[in-house]
Amino acid sequence: MDEQINSYLEKNRSLYLKQMTDFLSIPSISSDSTHKADVRRAAEWLAGDLKNGGMDHVRLMETAGHPVVYGDYLKAEGKPTVLVYGHYDVQPVDPIDKWKTEPFKPVIKNNIIYARGCSDDKGQVFMLAKMAESILAVKKELPVNIKFFFEGEEEIGSAHLNDFVDDHLDLLKADVLLVSDTTMVGLDQPAVCYGLRGLCGLEVRLQGANGDLHSGVYGGAVQNTLHAMVELLATLHDDKTGKVTVNGFYDQVRPLSSEERATCEKLSDDKALMKQLDLNALYGEEGYSTVARIWARPTLELNGLFGGFQGEGLKTVIPSTATAKITCRLVPDQDPEVIGSLLKKHFEKHLPVGVKLDVVLMDHAEPFVMPLDHPALKAADAALEDAFRLKPVFSRQGGSVPIVNTFHDKLGLAPVLMGFGLDSENFHAPNEHFHLVNFDRGLRALIAFLYFLPEKM
């Protein structure tokens, strides 16, 4: 790491953290229409920060939903161009009563910052902006060209991103895609991610009688919609093997290589995970290690289930409706649309008597893997080793970064997924936090990456 840049970063650390705190204080919850103005406010804050950092052409670009924040530096003639992606929108905060601090009043304690979005992904977006700002402040020029592209709809499935990219193919042209929205494999162990799971989401609704019924008057004579839902959902898994029992679900799954299996087994630390989550047992698909289950095997998860009375005490009703929210995590080479249609067929086939079915297919994202010998991955490898003083792991990720496929398919971009969050940092849950030691090391790694990239390409 360049000494001048290093001392600049040390000198400016407090200022940067203060700025990050301001950014995290804006409740940019993209799924909640009452926060629409806040999402825009976060976009404006970010645009202002890029402009202050020396970027050109900084602007908000409209979509049919929340705006994109764009800014670039194109003065590195003959050097590669990096499209830098992140998202400034965040997940909802419910259940709010489980937060120990307020989600939009960031608190720093023991070098950890607590706030919604600090790890996923506003904290990392902020680091990407500071990566360019810091080099420019010290060196007056960047070693590569950069195009910043920050979206506000990642947490709601990036609904308008495809259209936006189609409409701006020239503007977004680049050689490499840099994304900081993945995690390290441990507090001190950096990782470059070369594979992501995809997603297929749906909602299943059952309707029984035309209204809730008194369980004394009708109980025993009509289908209880909740029983029907339970019966239907119980057909989705084999509880002995943990496998999804939907016909054809695994047909397109690409098997793990024996090297990948070995890496997964080596990285699986079941005891630590059980301790972290306060569980007396883990549970998953037979025949795979914990890390393999997360990185490379598909799942079908219930994310929400509800029907009938939820108040205090009892209410003797037979509920008329029941709803289940489901997402599948998919792996190469599963096709989200194929899986959605297999699921729909499954529900129709196993529908219990006496209820009507409605299946609504929702968000989907393709799974992805990248060839391990790509030069951009080598630059990331070198940069992480330089900043962390440790060889990074080539990892996969259980989550989805839906835009990776969009940018690959439409712009031919190879993604470098180099993130600095941890799986234990509660993103999508109460008490999201981010270890600032990886803010420091991560920022240095990002800066180093920009210097290593032209060498390796």
Place this chain on the structure above:
Amino acid sequence: MDEQINSYLEKNRSLYLKQMTDFLSIPSISSDSTHKADVRRAAEWLAGDLKNGGMDHVRLMETAGHPVVYGDYLKAEGKPTVLVYGHYDVQPVDPIDKWKTEPFKPVIKNNIIYARGCSDDKGQVFMLAKMAESILAVKKELPVNIKFFFEGEEEIGSAHLNDFVDDHLDLLKADVLLVSDTTMVGLDQPAVCYGLRGLCGLEVRLQGANGDLHSGVYGGAVQNTLHAMVELLATLHDDKTGKVTVNGFYDQVRPLSSEERATCEKLSDDKALMKQLDLNALYGEEGYSTVARIWARPTLELNGLFGGFQGEGLKTVIPSTATAKITCRLVPDQDPEVIGSLLKKHFEKHLPVGVKLDVVLMDHAEPFVMPLDHPALKAADAALEDAFRLKPVFSRQGGSVPIVNTFHDKLGLAPVLMGFGLDSENFHAPNEHFHLVNFDRGLRALIAFLYFLPEKM
């Protein structure tokens, strides 16, 4: 029917309906502590009405919960004493958006009144009060002694009733118990109920990890609490036979006589029920007709089920908790405590891996049947035939009137369950209503019962 009384009832019909509307306008929801003052207001209204109607010793009597309304007429020397029971509390009104009129602004349309409590049980409590008031107004004396006992906690399991009865055994001494809280078997077909189902309620809670988890980061490696709940609840029924599969659940069930089976079959009108409820199929225990399933077979019903995300769209969480609310309807000679403990054992035995279980036993009520040759039933038989010009059916009821056992066990009272609601009148659900034709005929039947009773006893 006495001509003088009949014309008095005709002349006072509008006034009575106006009074009933006032009574139904008070939101006496006993389960909701924010309505505590309203429950008392309903009690005070009722006490005022009994006093105006000529009852003596009218007063509110305190319990550890909502008050009892008491009033009596003890001047019929040498005649039987009737303890008259009803409840002035009502069910909650959610889901409020399903109501077509406001639950506490009664509306009369086509000789049907719409309001929470009009059928269960405030409308019928009001009829019981008017039964005595009308006779006294015309005849200046009653043919029997009466003790009114109206409680405000029936919809929350009559929690303080046992203690109250224990403390007032002398005050409540009587020969017969009259209850109007059951239903007729059709709009024009009156019924005397000789059997009630009991109740055993519980809540099942599962806890997985110590917080909601991101389904991308952990999905596949930990038990999903909702999957565990679905798996657990799916073990409760045999979906082929519709039978409850909890070990020992049917051991204490008294079989139906062949006469009872025949009555049940005769009264079952599956097509009408399917039409009423907008269902394309009924569903229940193999080998029993619809009416037998409701009157004389036990059930296990899910009344509420919830966990995870319930908002709009998707949220990719693995929920950490799941809750199920369950009530069993029980039949003679099942013991609610035995059933509760069998259920608890079942849940413990079938608990999936990776979650913690908490079973909370809640309300319970004993099932009940009365000998068919009891003289009080003969008086009810004659009174209903007189008012409806049709022989009543001797029926059972799928619901519970928990106090019946209390009064039977502690005071040796034989209950006459003569109610005027209909199963289709949406009690415990939105748009509760009550057919005023049965307000008129029912009131006449109640009056006739008081005259027939001394003859038959």
